[in-house]
Amino acid sequence: MAKMQAQKLNLYYGYKQVLQDVSLNIPAKQVTSLIGPSGCGKSSFLRCLNRMNDHIEGVRIEGKVKLDRKNIYDPSADLVSLRARVGMVFQKPNPFPKSIYENVAYGPRIHGMYKTQADLDHIVERSLTQAGLWKEVKDRLDQMGTSLSGGQQQRLCIARAVAVNPEVLLMDEPCSALDPIATAKVEELIDHLRTSLSVVIVTHSLSQAARLSQQTAFFHQGRLIEASPTETLFTNPQNDETQKYITGRYG
Amino acid sequence: MIKPFPNINRRLLKDRLFKAFSAGLVLLILSLFLGLFAGICWKGLSSFFKAEIVLDLSFSKRYLKSTDPGQEQALNYNFILRKALQKELDVLPQTLEENRELMGLVSPTTDIALHSLFQKNPEILGTRRQISLRVSDNVDQTLKMKILDFEPANSLLTETQQEWLETLKDQDQIHQRFNTSFFTSSDSRDPMVAGIWAALIGSLYTLMVTLLISLPLGVGTALYLEEFASKNRWTNWIEINIANLAAVPSIIFGLLGLSIFLTVWGLPRSSPLVGGMTLALIMMPTVVVSTRSALKAIPKGIREGAFALGASKVQTTFHHVLPLALPGIITGAILGLARTLGESAPLLLVGMVAFVSQPPLTPMDAATVLPVQIFTWARNPERGFIENTAGAIFVLILILIGISMIAKILRQRFERKW
Ligand SMILES: Nc1ncnc2c1ncn2[C@@H]1O[C@H](COP(=O)(O)OP(=O)(O)OP(=O)(O)O)[C@@H](O)[C@H]1O
Numbered sequence: 039m040a041k042m043q044a045q046k047l048n049l050y051y052g053y054k055q056v057l058q059d060v061s062l063n064i065p066a067k068q069v070t071s072l073i074g075p076s077g078c079g080k081s082s083f084l085r086c087l088n089r090m091n092d093h094i095e096g097v098r099i100e101g102k103v104k105l106d107r108k109n110i111y112d113p114s115a116d117l118v119s120l121r122a123r124v125g126m127v128f129q130k131p132n133p134f135p136k137s138i139y140e141n142v143a144y145g146p147r148i149h150g151m152y153k154t155q156a157d158l159d160h161i162v163e164r165s166l167t168q169a170g171l172w173k174e175v176k177d178r179l180d181q182m183g184t185s186l187s188g189g190q191q192q193r194l195c196i197a198r199a200v201a202v203n204p205e206v207l208l209m210d211e212p213c214s215a216l217d218p219i220a221t222a223k224v225e226e227l228i229d230h231l232r233t234s235l236s237v238v239i240v241t242h243s244l245s246q247a248a249r250l251s252q253q254t255a256f257f258h259q260g261r262l263i264e265a266s267p268t269e270t271l272f273t274n275p276q277n278d279e280t281q282k283y284i285t286g287r288y289g
Numbered sequence: 290m291i292k293p294f295p296n297i298n299r300r301l302l303k304d305r306l307f308k309a310f311s312a313g314l315v316l317l318i319l320s321l322f323l324g325l326f327a328g329i330c331w332k333g334l335s336s337f338f339k340a341e342i343v344l345d346l347s348f349s350k351r352y353l354k355s356t357d358p359g360q361e362q363a364l365n366y367n368f369i370l371r372k373a374l375q376k377e378l379d380v381l382p383q384t385l386e387e388n389r390e391l392m393g394l395v396s397p398t399t400d401i402a403l404h405s406l407f408q409k410n411p412e413i414l415g416t417r418r419q420i421s422l423r424v425s426d427n428v429d430q431t432l433k434m435k436i437l438d439f440e441p442a443n444s445l446l447t448e449t450q451q452e453w454l455e456t457l458k459d460q461d462q463i464h465q466r467f468n469t470s471f472f473t474s475s476d477s478r479d480p481m482v483a484g485i486w487a488a489l490i491g492s493l494y495t496l497m498v499t500l501l502i503s504l505p506l507g508v509g510t511a512l513y514l515e516e517f518a519s520k521n522r523w524t525n526w527i528e529i530n531i532a533n534l535a536a537v538p539s540i541i542f543g544l545l546g547l548s549i550f551l552t553v554w555g556l557p558r559s560s561p562l563v564g565g566m567t568l569a570l571i572m573m574p575t576v577v578v579s580t581r582s583a584l585k586a587i588p589k590g591i592r593e594g595a596f597a598l599g600a601s602k603v604q605t606t607f608h609h610v611l612p613l614a615l616p617g618i619i620t621g622a623i624l625g626l627a628r629t630l631g632e633s634a635p636l637l638l639v640g641m642v643a644f645v646s647q648p649p650l651t652p653m654d655a656a657t658v659l660p661v662q663i664f665t666w667a668r669n670p671e672r673g674f675i676e677n678t679a680g681a682i683f684v685l686i687l688i689l690i691g692i693s694m695i696a697k698i699l700r701q702r703f704e705r706k707w
């Protein structure tokens with residue numbers, strides 16, 4: 039069953055239309071990857087799923103995005119609980135300039151998700167373990183999150199996002215700033231996360247999409263061209279554009 | 290054959306010329322500044338030392354003004370003083386003129402000093418004491434010129450006075466003392482005892498009022514404009530006007546303070562409250578502008594990271610954005626504070642120029658501030674006041690340096706924390 043459903047989504051930056059009639063189902067506990075040429079609207083679509091676009095001046099959105107069959111763009115929808123349920127990891131690692139511990143603890147703190155300090159310690163440890171960072175940082179939790187290396191910072195951001203127990207995790211090119219080893223670690227992590235939540239990942243690496251995801255969606259010029267199980271899309275694309283893109287004959 | 294770099298020598302020469310030119314400019318500015326500073330130090334330091342004369346005073350009961358027990362006890366201090374001087378110099382002045390000559394050796398406010406001494410130590414009644422007293426301004430200046438080996442065209446003292454002075458010096462009764470009362474006493478008609486205490490307290494109160502008003506208001510305005518308001522023509526217009534306010538001559542704000550705070554609201558004239566409110570108007574644009582640039586410098590990722598975790602706008606602002614902007618805000622506040630600390634023109638307009646011989650107890654009392662005190666003294670013809678002016682300027686500069694050092698420490702502290 040679909041965890042999230044985008045229905046006839048149109049997005050405008052001012053007068054410029056960036057998404058046109060995008061409808062896509064995000065299945066539960068699977069990895070969905072969004073691929074497509076630069077500027078086709080992948081990030082814009084991803085940011086619709088947790089309403090991050092609300093913070094951009096002059097954005098207009100039409101259509102619906104449903105999370106468990108409830109429209110998140112409904113005027114009565116609550117942004118705080120939406121963001122707690124749909125987490126996000128950005129392309130550029132953006133840890134808070136606070137300690138590693140505080141970075142992970144921030145989400146649980148603002149949502150009041152713990153009773154005792156021990157609870158919070160436990161959440162921090164669990165999240166860092168999930169992000170595969172615990173062993174590296176367990177002796178220096180009070181160090182600044184910004185003092186870590188780029189790959190560690192990105193995993194810290196993932197730990198920060200999973201600390202609030204999201205149901206869906208949105209990732210916008212999470213590995214674009216990482217070396218192959220760190221990338222492998224993050225991929226392993228995403229594969230592991232799939233057991234407990236749904237992941238939507240934007241990537242420019244077709245091999246990464248093929249390795250990681252169960253569903254792949256191909257975007258082109260603001261339209262969703264094709265979305266199907268990853269294997270089908272890569273072996274037997276239905277659309278010419280998709281065919282061209284995945285075989286590298288594009289542009 | 291073509292030479293590889295045909296005009297390389299000319300380029301190098303230009304480089305060197307430019308470097309020499311800029312280094313020369315820097316040197317010029319530095320030496321001007323150092324010269325100015327040294328001048329102020331030189332002039333100001335002399336105000337920290339004033340001459341005192343040691344006299345053997347008799348506080349005999351005969352000199353009591355009134356024996357009525359109900360009344361406050363007081364002695365005829367000028368009489369005591371004259372007696373002591375007469376004995377010391379072995380003279381007996383006949384005319385009023387001669388008398389004045391004799392008394393002109395000590396500060397005209399000596400009777401006040403003696404009275405407060407008597408009130409603090411009533412047990413001196415009926416005894417003789419060696420008391421160190423301030424000399425008069427003319428004597429002090431003459432002594433200082435002697436030290437500098439400087440012979441003025443027309444002497445400040447009469448011939449007789451100069452002889453007396455030599456006698457007293459020979460008897461080792463005149464000493465230069467560190468002038469603590471310059472810091473602990475307030476304005477006076479006599480430059481020998483005038484001090485900056487009232488002005489310091491007035492400045493403190495005024496700056497506190499200024500900070501308490503302009504910091505929350507300025508930071509709040511900047512936060513609203515930068516984080517909460519949508520960018521439209523209105524906010525744009527407000528922005529431009531705030532930036533322009535920073536360039537408005539400060540005396541205009543003084544007029545505003547006069548016409549609104551004093552005339553319309555009826556707040557007390559000459560008070561640190563009104564002065565502080567007026568200065569707050571001057572300081573606010575600086576705070577707004579510096580806070581906004583500090584907010585602008587915070588990477589977008591921090592805000593997005595917080596939003597994506599479900600933090601509200603207010604939470605994002607107060608948990609992440611504001612603490613990160615704090616070093617910038619502090620810098621702005623200190624810059625504004627430094628400007629307002631040296632401000633005098635707008636304060637003249639709201640009446641802070643009054644003669645204030647007592648520090649204000651509350652921000653509602655009449656007060657003066659350091660720059661206005663300097664201004665008031667500078668208008669006096671006595672040399673002693675000119676000297677005090679330099680001393681007060683020296684203190685003002687020290688305070689400014691102190692403030693900027695505190696700012697630096699604070700900024701580093703907060704930068705390390707975040
Ligand atoms: N804040 C914005 N204001 C105006 N236009 C924007 C904004 N953000 C994105 N766009 C435009 O929307 C279009 C889609 O951008 P988007 O970032 O979604 O592309 P993308 O598929 O993520 O590209 P990339 O792979 O390079 O990240 C682009 O043409 C871009 O210029």
Ligand SMILES: [Mg+2]
Nearest residue numbers: 080081082210
């Ligand atoms: Mg993108």
